[in-house]
Amino acid sequence: MTSPKATPSRSWRQFKETMSLLYLAVRPRRSRPDLVYDMLGTHNNLAEQSLFLNLGYWEKAKTYDAACLALAEELAKDAGLKDGQKLLDAGCGFGDASHFWSQSYKLPRIKALNITRSQVEIARERFGKDGIDFVEGSAMNMPFPDKEFDSLFALESSFHFPDRLQFFREAMRVLKPGGVLAIADFFPISQKISLSQRVKEWIGRGLWQIPKANWIDLKAVEKQLAGVGFELRSLRDISPHVFRPYKDYAQRRVKDPVVAERLHPLLAKSWGGPHSGLERSQYVILVLTKKGN
Numbered sequence: 001m002t003s004p005k006a007t008p009s010r011s012w013r014q015f016k017e018t019m020s021l022l023y024l025a026v027r028p029r030r031s032r033p034d035l036v037y038d039m040l041g042t043h044n045n046l047a048e049q050s051l052f053l054n055l056g057y058w059e060k061a062k063t064y065d066a067a068c069l070a071l072a073e074e075l076a077k078d079a080g081l082k083d084g085q086k087l088l089d090a091g092c093g094f095g096d097a098s099h100f101w102s103q104s105y106k107l108p109r110i111k112a113l114n115i116t117r118s119q120v121e122i123a124r125e126r127f128g129k130d131g132i133d134f135v136e137g138s139a140m141n142m143p144f145p146d147k148e149f150d151s152l153f154a155l156e157s158s159f160h161f162p163d164r165l166q167f168f169r170e171a172m173r174v175l176k177p178g179g180v181l182a183i184a185d186f187f188p189i190s191q192k193i194s195l196s197q198r199v200k201e202w203i204g205r206g207l208w209q210i211p212k213a214n215w216i217d218l219k220a221v222e223k224q225l226a227g228v229g230f231e232l233r234s235l236r237d238i239s240p241h242v243f244r245p246y247k248d249y250a251q252r253r254v255k256d257p258v259v260a261e262r263l264h265p266l267l268a269k270s271w272g273g274p275h276s277g278l279e280r281s282q283y284v285i286l287v288l289t290k291k292g293n
Contacts, residue, residue: 017044017264025206031162033209034116042094042122043262046253046271051094051122054156055186055283057238058245064253067246071184072097073104075155078234078285079182081105085150088113088174090139090167091157095123095132101153102131109133111149113142139167144174151180158185164214164221168228175290181230186242186283187218193280204277207270218284230288242283247275 020039037053045053048065056067057074081087083106089098092112102110110132114120120136128134137143139154139161152171161167171181193201205215222232253259254272263271 014264018266021207021264021266024209025203027206027209030205030209030211033160036160036207036209037093037116038118040267041118044264044267046250046259050096051126052096053093054184055242055246055278056249057241058249059241061245064249067249068096069100071242072100072155074238075153075182075184075285076101076104078236078287079151079153079180080287081151083107086148087111088142088144088149088152090142090152090154090171091160092119092123092134093157094119095127095134097153097155098123098132098134099127099130102127107131111135111144113137113139115139139170142170142174146173147176147179148174149179150176151182154181154183154185156185158183159210159214160208161214162211164211165224165228168225168230172228172230172290177290177292179290180233181225181288181290183286183288184284185286186278186281187221188215188281190217191280197276197280201277218282218286221286225288229291231291232286233289234285234287236285237282238285239281239283243275243278243281247278250275 017039024035042051045051046064048063050065050068052065052068054068054071056064057071058067061067061070086108087101087110089110089112092098092114095112098110098112112123112132112134114136115138117136120134123134135143140163152175158164158167175181250271254263254268260268
């Protein structure tokens with residue numbers, strides 16, 4: 001099947017996206033995830049019906065939407081989320097995971113925080129009437145009172161935060177004593193890599209605005225969390241159910257003509273590529289408890 005012809009509006013959109021991608025790749029400071037998600041919009045994704053933008057959990061899932069919902073479910077399960085708890089979703093994207101939790105548990109109005117205004121506005125339109133309060137703001141300085149929440153979830157978002165250690169401090173502040181911080185994210189495995197691999201990782205961190213301070217192994221992150229005052233409750237490596245099945249799905253998905261029509265060609269090439277950087281990482285669900293008063 002021949003590829004779709006580019007219309008003038010599509011060509012102009014892709015030109016602007018190309019300029020954004022180039023700027024992100026070479027930008028010295030990697031601290032503006034809002035620029036990434038403004039560029040991605042609602043069309044640059046692999047989803048079927050949702051607006052999810054994560055790697056998913058593929059133990060049983062056959063579609064991207066199902067895998068992303070499964071990841072949200074696994075995070076809530078490991079965190080021990082219970083009916084009646086006050087939940088904060090830090091880095092909520094377009095609100096799909098927040099909506100899933102609101103529909104799956106009997107929770108007071110969920111707070112969902114995001115720094116990207118365009119995503120917050122769309123999330124409000126989609127799910128604002130479903131028991132979710134979407135708030136524009138930074139995870140570095142959360143606009144919430146002390147000891148407000150029973151649980152705080154960061155589903156594949158903490159690697160973006162300009163200062164993840166400061167996020168840990170803020171999480172400690174807004175959680176109640178005994179509150180739970182649950183993180184689903186990937187972390188690099190400490191190993192020697194070639195110069196070309198380092199260059200690719202540097203470009204990749206630029207495209208996704210991942211600060212160098214965040215690109216550290218899991219042991220270093222655990223040390224940061226302990227220093228802030230969190231106590232490790234559980235750690236589960238789910239890499240086999242994330243990286244390879246996501247890679248296999250993405251390589252098929254980008255060949256779908258409908259998806260190819262909406263994706264930027266460089267993103268399609270990236271998502272359909274070898275994903276060698278992910279293969280040097282581990283994906284974990286990390287659950288921690290706030291100690292003290």
